[in-house]
Amino acid sequence: MYNSKIIGLGKYVPENVVTNEDLSKMMDTNDAWIQERTGIQERRWIKEGTDDTSAIMGAKASRMAIERSGLTKDDIDFIVFATMTPDYYFPGCGVQIQDLLDMKNVGAIDIRNQCSGFVYAISVADQFIKTGMYKNVLVVGAEYHSNGLDKTTRGRGVTVIFGDGAGACVLSREEDNTKGILSTHLHSEGKYADKLIVESPSIKHWVPQILESKEEDLSYFPYMDGTFVFKHAVVRFSEVIIEGLIKNGLNKEDIDMLIPHQANLRIAQFIQKKFALRDDQVFNNIQKYGNTTAASVIIALTEAWEEGKIKPGGNVVLAAFGSGFTWASAIIKW
């Protein structure tokens, strides 16, 4: 069995910055409410008329990750793409990456696990490398939320939270099994699917229903029972981090960098306090990007690395919770 390690990281966010002030011109909200409840100051939303989509942003982040890895696109053996906002109902975005990057006819799959999508995707890639089946896997997380949000006061409880963006990494074979991804931990609890959901379009809500759909049909917009999700998030985040630490014989003092999914700054601060971590041991960038769902962990990891906050030999913990419910962690020896 091999381990896998991250050898290249990349990200892409659209240029268009949307501040809380900008949102307050579209709906009844304000900067104070958004910052106090979520920590978000601004987010990126793809500007109408530009070419960006989840796949295209994912391709831009992938090019950066591959270049930084020192490999070429022809060295990549497999693509794993996490998104809840794919360009098409089918096929998934993974095959678009194969095309956009003009890669060999390698396999490509999509992961549909929302906020924990990237940690799930890394875990899937890790298994292929562990078994020796593939040597280099490209793992991508990207979301184009802004085109699917209710930008009226009706949708304010959800819309102010989400942003667009993409991140990617190259995962590669590591012969030393004390290094790289040490373990991943995946969970789900489907009975709460309806607490954070976009119901349509779906095969249950297809062309006849779409044609008859009225403006008041909210099934096309994300629905979230925010308080319920928040309460579960703080518990599951903690559990899955502890599970990863125990598996590797580590204590909370051994965490050098925690990269939590960027759902809400209050959740990250709660976890930081619970694990008694210093500010420099937890990386947050929700202030700039909002919640980019499957892209959030990889954008944050990329920025933490770019800022020199991830040191060789350090213990890096990725953790996420979201719709499904699903939650996951990864323990990495950098």
Ligand code: COA
């Ligand atoms: N601007 C101003 N007021 C708003 C608002 C906005 N954007 N959105 C909601 N409100 C109002 C509500 O209408 C409500 O008003 P009322 O008391 O008169 O009915 C009030 O603010 C409180 O709303 P509530 O939804 O209870 O707020 P909250 O404190 O629970 O915060 C979230 C909302 C979404 C920030 C919070 O619940 C959250 O972060 N949940 C978890 C998100 C998460 O972890 N997601 C995981 C993966 S995506």
